[in-house]
Amino acid sequence: xxxxxxxxxxxxxxxxxxxxxxxxxxxxxxxxxxxxxxxxxxxxxxxxxxxxxxxxxxxxxxxxxxxxxxxxxxxxxxxxxxxxxxxxxxxxxxxxxxxxxxxxxxxxxxxxxxxxxxxxxxxxxxxxxxxxxxxxxxxxxxxxxxxxxxxxxxxxxxxxxxxxxxxxxxxxxxxxxxxxxxxxxxxxxxxxxxxxxxxxxxxxxxxxxxxxxxxxxxxxxxxxxxxxxxxxxxxxxxxxxxxxxxxxxxxxxxxxxxxxxxxxxxxxxxxxxxxxxxxxxxxxxxxxxxxxxxxxxxxxxxxxxxxxxxxxxxxxxxxxxxxxxxxxxxxxxxxxxxxxxxxxxxxxxxxxxxxxxxxxxxxxxxxxxxxxxxxxxxxxxxxxxxxxxxxxxxxxxxxxxxxxxxxxxxxxxxxx
Numbered sequence: 001x002x003x004x005x006x007x008x009x010x011x012x013x014x015x016x017x018x019x020x021x022x023x024x025x026x027x028x029x030x031x032x033x034x035x036x037x038x039x040x041x042x043x044x045x046x047x048x049x050x051x052x053x054x055x056x057x058x059x060x061x062x063x064x065x066x067x068x069x070x071x072x073x074x075x076x077x078x079x080x081x082x083x084x085x086x087x088x089x090x091x092x093x094x095x096x097x098x099x100x101x102x103x104x105x106x107x108x109x110x111x112x113x114x115x116x117x118x119x120x121x122x123x124x125x126x127x128x129x130x131x132x133x134x135x136x137x138x139x140x141x142x143x144x145x146x147x148x149x150x151x152x153x154x155x156x157x158x159x160x161x162x163x164x165x166x167x168x169x170x171x172x173x174x175x176x177x178x179x180x181x182x183x184x185x186x187x188x189x190x191x192x193x194x195x196x197x198x199x200x201x202x203x204x205x206x207x208x209x210x211x212x213x214x215x216x217x218x219x220x221x222x223x224x225x226x227x228x229x230x231x232x233x234x235x236x237x238x239x240x241x242x243x244x245x246x247x248x249x250x251x252x253x254x255x256x257x258x259x260x261x262x263x264x265x266x267x268x269x270x271x272x273x274x275x276x277x278x279x280x281x282x283x284x285x286x287x288x289x290x291x292x293x294x295x296x297x298x299x300x301x302x303x304x305x306x307x308x309x310x311x312x313x314x315x316x317x318x319x320x321x322x323x324x325x326x327x328x329x330x331x332x333x334x335x336x337x338x339x340x341x342x343x344x345x346x347x348x349x350x351x352x353x354x355x356x357x358x359x360x361x362x363x364x365x366x367x368x369x370x371x372x373x374x375x376x377x378x379x380x381x382x383x384x385x386x387x388x389x390x391x392x393x394x395x396x397x398x399x400x401x402x403x404x405x406x407x408x409x410x411x412x413x414x415x416x
Contacts (some may be wrong), residue, residue, distance in 0.1 A: 001032055001033070001034050001044070002017070002032060002035060002059060002177065002228065003031060004031045004045055006033070007047065007049075008275070008304055009047050009049060009150055010047065010049040010050070010051040010052065011050050011051055011165050012049045012050035013047045013048060013049025013050070013051070014030070014047070014048060014049070014050075014162045015028065015029060015030055015031055015045055015047055015294075016028075016029050016045065016046060016048050017023070017033050017043060017044065017045050018042075018043070018044040018045070018046075018056070019041060019043055019044070019250055020042070020044075020230035021044065021057035022046065022047075022055075022058070023044075023056075024044070027043070028039075035061070035330065036062065036160045036194040036302055037061050037109045039061065039063050040061065040062045040063045041060070041061055041063070042058050042059070042060040042061075043058065043059055043060075043061065044056040044057070044058045045057060045058075045182070049174070051123055051348050055198055055225055059359070060062055062283060063189060065139070066094065066340055067093075067094050067095070067096050067099070067136075067137075067141050067302070068093055068094065068132060068133045068138070068141030068142055068144075069091045069092065069093040069101075069131050069132065069143070069144040070092055070093040070094070070144075070410060071091070071092035071144075072089065072090070072091050072092070072131060072144045072145070072146045072288050073089070073090050073092075073146070074087050074088065074089050074090070074092075074146060074148060075087060075094070075351070076148060077090065078121050079146060079147060079148055079149060079328055080148075080149040080151065080231070081123070081148060081149070081151070082151055082153075082231065082232035083150055083151070083152045083153070083232060084122060084124065085122065086120055086121070086122050086256065087104070087121050087122070087123070087147055087148055088118055088120050088121070089118065089119045089120075089121060089129055089131070089146060090117060090118050090212065091131045091144070092135075093120075093133065093144075094113055095133050095136065096135075096137040096138040097136050097137060097139070098135050098136035098205045098341075099133045099134060099135040099136030099137075099138060100115055100116070100133070100134060100135055100375075101117060101131055101132070101133060101134075102114075102115050102131065102132060102133075102134045103115065103119045103129060103130070103131050103154055104130040104131070104132075104143070104410045105121075105127055105128065105349060107128075107130065107141035107349050108130045108132065108142075108171055108213045109130075109132075109143070110130070110340030113129075117292060119131075121148070121320055123148050123150050124150065125150050125388050126147065126148065126149050126150050126151070127147070127148055128145055128146070128147045128148075129145065129146055129147075129148065130143040130144070130145045131143065131144055131145075132144070134328075138219070151182065151230065151231065151232050151308040152182070152232060152236060153230065153232045153233040153235055154162045154180045154182045154194050154228035154229065154230050154235045155180055155181070155182075155227075155228065155235060156180075156182070156228070156236040156237070156238055156250045157177040157178065157180055157186070157226050157227070157238040158177070158178050158180075158238070159178070159238065160175055160176070160177050160224060160226060160239075161175065161176050161177070162174055162175035162176065162224070162238045162240075163272065163273075163317075164240055164241060164242055164243065164247075165242075165245065165246060165247035165273050166243070166244070166245070166246040166271070166272040166273005166274060166314075167209045167213070167242055167243065167244050167245040167273065168209070168211055168244040168245075168311060168313045168314050168315035168316070169206055169207070169209060169210065169211050169314065169315070170275060171208040171210045171415065172197075172208065172274075173202065173206065173207050173208075173209065174204060174205070174206055174207075175207060175224055175226075176204040176205075177187070177201055177203055177204075177226045177238065178196055178203070178210055179203055180228040180235065182228075182230055183228035183229060183230055183235070183398070184229060184230045184231065184335075185201045185202075185229045185230075185307075186199070186201060186202060186203055186226055186227070186228055186229060187201070187226065187227045187229050187234065188200055188205050188215070188224070188225070188226050189216055189224070189225045189226075189237075190216060190225075190242075191196050191213045191214050191215055191216040191221075191222045191224075191225050191242060191358075192214030192215065193210045193211075193212050193214050193215070194208070194209050194210070194213060194224070194242070195207065195208045195209050207289055209244070211244065211314065211315045212244060212315065213242055213243075213244055213394075214382070218236065218237055218239070218241070219239045219415060219416075220415065221241070221415050222241065222242050222243070223239040223240055223241050223242055223353060223415075224239065224240055224242055225237040225238065225239040225240075225380070226238050231338050232301070238415065239353055239415075240353055240354065241349045241351065241352070241353045241415075243316075243349065244273075244314035244315040244316050245273070245312075245313070245315065245317060245318045246271045246272060246273035246274035246311040246312065246313055246318040247271070247273070247318050247319065247348055247349065248271050248272050249271070249357055249359070249385070249386075250269045250270075250271050250311075250321060250398075251268070251269060251321075252264035252266065252267075252268045252307065252309060252322065252323045252327075252361065253266065253267050253268065253269075253360075254307065255325065256323065256324070256325060256326065256362065257325070257326050257327075257328065258300040258323060258325050258328070259300060259330060260300055260301065260302050260327050260328065260329050260330060261300065261326070261330070262299075262300050262374065263288065263297055263298065263299050263300070264297070264298060264300060265290075265295060265296065265298075266279075266296055266298065266307050266309075266323070267294055267295035267296070268294050268295075268309050268311075268321055269294070270294055271294075271311040271318060272412075273311075273313055273318075273319065274294075274311035274312065274313060275294060275312070275313040275314065276292045276293075276311075276313070277292060277294050277310070277311050277312075278291075278292070278309065278310045278312060278317075279291055279296050279307070279309050280299060280306075280307075280308045280309075281298055281301075281305075281307055281308075281309065282303045282304065282305025282306065282307070282325065282327075283297060283301065283305065284301025284302045284303050285298055285300060285301040285303075285305075286298060286299040286301070290369050294309075300325075300327060301327070302327060302329060302414075303327060304324070304325060304327045304394040305324070305325065306323065306324055306325070306343070307322065307323050307325055308320050308321070308322045309322075319346050319348055320346070321357050321359065321361065321409075322343050322361045323361055323362055324361065324362070325345070326337045337361065340361075341358070342360070342363045342403045342404075342405070342408075343360050343363055344357065344359040344360075344408070345358050345360040345363075345365070345408050345410060346358075346359040346360070347359075347399060347410050347412055350412055350413060351391070351412075351413040351414065351415045352412060352414050352415070353387045353414075353415060353416065354388065354389060355386055355387060355389055355390075355413060356386070356387055356389060356392050357385055357386045357387075357401075358386075358387075358399075359386075359387045360385075360402060361402070363403055364383060364384070364385070365384065365385065365401045366382065366402050366403060367380065367381070367382055367383075367402035368380065368381050368382075368384055368385065368387065368399065368400070368401055368402070369399070370387065370392070370397050370398070370399050370400075370403075370412070371397060371398045371401040372397055372398075373395065373396055373397070373398075374393065378392060378397070379392070387399075388406035389414050390416075392414050393416070394415055394416050395413075395414060396411065396412070396413055396414075397411075397413075398410070398411060398412070399411075399412050
């Protein structure tokens, strides 16, 4: 409270109070006023009436700031940063003589991590930091805290959906990936020979293909890849092999035992991207109709052997499918059956990305082993054709395929 001491008021006069200067900012009237200064301030009072305005008298109120922190800020926008990025924390406030700033994390007075007005931190997860003044006439003050939110690059996209084979000169092919938590956009890349025509930055894109595919610079092989993106950077890439040739598992159907001189039909389910099917039959057999389609009618000859079909399109041929057929000769009384030859197994895709398939006609592998270059078995399975390779690292492997009376070993390359 400020009060006038002495003096007198003339005709029609009142006491007027000012801040900053005599006649400056009016802060009140009357013989006394109450003020609440937040910093050292000089107040002025004078009499103003009908006769005259007097000179001012003044009083300075000195304000002592409380010890300890009053402000705490960081140079990270909205106190948010990325994993592994340095952030500078700055404290403002009053230190008494002999005192210093002490910094802590997790709790006030917990783990001491530094001293001084500024502190550089590099949090790897969202962390709360505390600062207080210690020492001097004020002793230990209360803390002020700030929480730095840490964001990470997004997780790797889970998978890519869309056509992966038979892409010869196709246009308007759509590929999609499920949304990734924390991602703000998606970056797609394709091999040479393919063009993204729309959707870059979103979860789905549309691609046009030419007649040949080169490599994708991101992974080094012919694949489509996607990475999730946010302000902190790019995720690991999810890639899927692409082929212009028709590929995919398909069963060759028809008799495994046939009689010489009879007609019968062999067919294969449609293979994605195939525009024609080239058939071959054992010596002495005749293809009566259907060459070029996925179904043929044949006249069975004298010799047992393989019926084979190769799917193809304008760009390339796919893997051969085959079936061994044993022929009964009605001219012989004893048509003892012998075990057919096991077909030469084919691994596709090779290089593999997420999985590969063993193509071996009707012969189902009894056991499969995958070995790294040191000979260590890294996978085995019974009675399977398809092997998931996502848990295996990029490199060269040997695949040992067991049939009932034969073991075949194939070379496999895995690229992620």
